[in-house]
Amino acid sequence: MSNLVFKNVRHSYSRAYSVDIDYLEVGSGKLVCLLGPSGCGKSTTLRLAAGLESPMEGEILINGEVMANDDIFVGPEDRRVGLVFQDYALFPHLTVRNNVSFGLTHLSGSEAKARALQILDTVGMKDAADKYPHMLSGGEQQRVALARALAPNPRLILMDEPFSGLDVVLRNRVRDETQALLKEMGTTVLMVTHDPEEAMRMADEIVLMQNGQVIQQGTAGELYTNPVNEFVASFLGDVNRVPAEKTDNGLKTELGTAPIPAGLDDRIVSEILVRPEAIRFLPVIDTTQPTGEVVLSRNLGAFCLVDVQLPSGFRVTARVATVNQPEVGTKCSLSLNLTQVFVFPATSNGEKTDKPV
């Protein structure tokens, strides 16, 4: 089991850095997800780890061995990493078994064959060993790609959007199977995804990236409940942006008053971020609490998204269990769960800074 470390790694295709990472560590045996919007540099980070790109600055280590720095560059063929792509990139001219044994050049023919069959058995694809890739379904191809990456006993598995080629029904099943298998084998995994739900479902740790930089690294819970800035908060889940006014008692909003977080000092706050599930419906009308009218109610199965219009005309979206779905037109009183409310300071021109409070 190995770990992967990036130290002061910078890489760019043009003027702006597409990757600018001060420090990133993927712990041994951990499944870490690189999460972020399109163009945030997560794929380039993965390619740097694989050795498909050589960083312009900084140091990349696997298991303490230098893979790339100013003097050394270890090519992808010598890094002992496994790579799984979104499109699986199976070799169409080779059978499933030969795909899997492609990387087993250090073994003799019969050993390679045995190893390939063994790993295919692990992923449940032994019966397809003599088929060609185009004869397999998407989910099966994915499993073969994983087997091929795992076969040479890599120190690290790198996955680039490995599940986005699958349809929704299949995706969850394959995801869970893959995660279970990787955990069972204790492999260190770095996986790229743009889907926060996928990251939260699978990852031991999430690394959220933006503009080539690591914005926050932590468990799904940490990122969801303790985002370091507005970007993290809104990327991992929906938020209501409720206008706020700073008073001596706290941040006054139409939904109630939130305490001023420590360290805010003199900085200006013009709004607070409220998760939909932080807005709770009181069973009876309570005029001391904020009250509004339900204007839209959408049933999403287990829960509903309910839009409430407040007296000022401002609308917020709340999430409630479907059993409690209110009807459009009903009046209701709301309360706020303050643990799911985030406050970030605005800069003088009204933009948010990325500095956590």
Add this chain to the structure above:
Amino acid sequence: MAVAEMGRDAALAVVQIYRTGLKYRPSDKRGKLTLSTALSFVVAAVIALPVLVIFGFIFVPTGDIWSHLASTVLPVYLTNTLLLGLGVSVLVLMMGVGSAWLVTMCNFPGRRIFTWALFLPLAMPAYIIAYTYTGMLEYAGPIQTFLRDTFDWTRQDYWFPPIRSLGGAISMLGLVLYPYVYLVSRAAFLEQSICALEVGRTLGRGPWRVFFSVALPLARPAIVTGLALALMETLSDFGTVQYFAVDTFTTGIYRTWFGLVEPAAAAQLAAILMVFVFILILLERMNRGSKKYHHTTGRYQQITRYSLAPGQKALAFLGCLFPVLFGFLLPTGWLIKESFSDIEQAFDRHFPVLVLSSVSVAALAAILSLCIALMLIYGLRQDGHTPQKAKLFSVRVASMGYAIPGPVLAVGILLPFGFIDNSIDHWMRETFNVSTGLILSGTLVALLFAYVVRFLAVALNTVEASVETITPNMDRAAKTMGVTGLKALFRVHIPIISGSLMTAAILVFVDVMKELPATLVLRPFGFDTLAVRAYEMATDEQLAAAAAPSLAIVVVGILPVIILSRAIAKSRPGYTAERNKDPL
């Protein structure tokens, strides 16, 4: 994925210009059995006529002449043709695949320029490059003269490789035909999943081993297609082998016809050559049909090119320079030098006449081919009743001419046309006591017919690829907005296909300008084109006089090279994607 397929189709559409095969998309099922469908079958039948005639002659007894041919020249033709094919294959594979891989996957100085410059030899007809190298390498040429002067040698003192030999013909054909292989292998390397190569790398194989174990097998079907094209051109070549006095089937057909005046025997030799051509087509089709190498991916990624060490960079540069230099720059330079060393004589009063006759006959052939192609494609598109296979078959037959070598075509046309002419003449003389002479075979009719048969495929492929981009749903959308019939033609169809029509016309035009053997045989008496004059002067040992018409042909030949390289540059999905974009 749709985008990927469109990109690939765009690339292949251009490549298919030189292909004989054609696929036909199922069109709107409505409509009725039209006159145009019937007409398209007639066109296909007429186009197939020369080949049918050739094979018909297999059963015509020729007596002694055939056994004479079989015992004397046939083994020579066979050996030379096979050796020529083998040698050309080796050359075009090395130059074509090698240079394609270098410019696609490696970074070295001049890479961008080579990307299109490697197409340039396509502008050089094989017979013309043969004249230039003969001029440069013969005993009195600059190189041998230089060697003798420098080392004070006389004729007996040294051995110099004879350019007018089988080896010379192989080199000449290889130098101008490798772009076919370059073209298709480059397209294949561009479209193959970079991810597959990268996975190969992480599985412990270096760049070289990935090339041989992944990239090459994936590109194989495309490479075979390119090779088949190059070999078909080799089989059809007449000018080079005739000039170098290498006896092959094409020269044999010519000599049997004109020297021995044995039309039936010539037709039988032509039939044997056609068998070779059909075998090639068949092999190519089997190769395409059996490929399970369909991409399991639709995802395209910016290619990260290998960075090379300085020594490797120099080798890569030289490797790409070699074919361009020897296939185009050097011979063109020689042509320019020769043409302008005596301008007065090179561009004398005959020259404008030559240009005029070449251009007018080429333009006429281009317009004719385009009209017939449009008629075929639109006729079949509107007809929803005729089975798809029948349509496909008629289009395929109509585009078969491209595979027919010029001398074969000439024989296949002269035989029936001469027969018709003689019959008419005979009948007219008997009935009205007037001689009509040769109405078809001695006039431009035969020549234009030959051009259309041979190059209709070029027009068909281009027009068809472009008309295919107008989906039936576009027609339907236009219809719902009240734009139908002629209005739809002018507001929807013509704006979309006009560019391709132009391309098709230019491609046919240039092919006709370059065509030699059929022109040589079928032209009306006294009708000279640039290609014919270049051939006559060269065979007359007046290489300098051959230079100016040759140069004119090469200059015109650059047009399709520009069209091709532009189309190919645009063909790769994500080609214009900015470098700094995340590949996702």
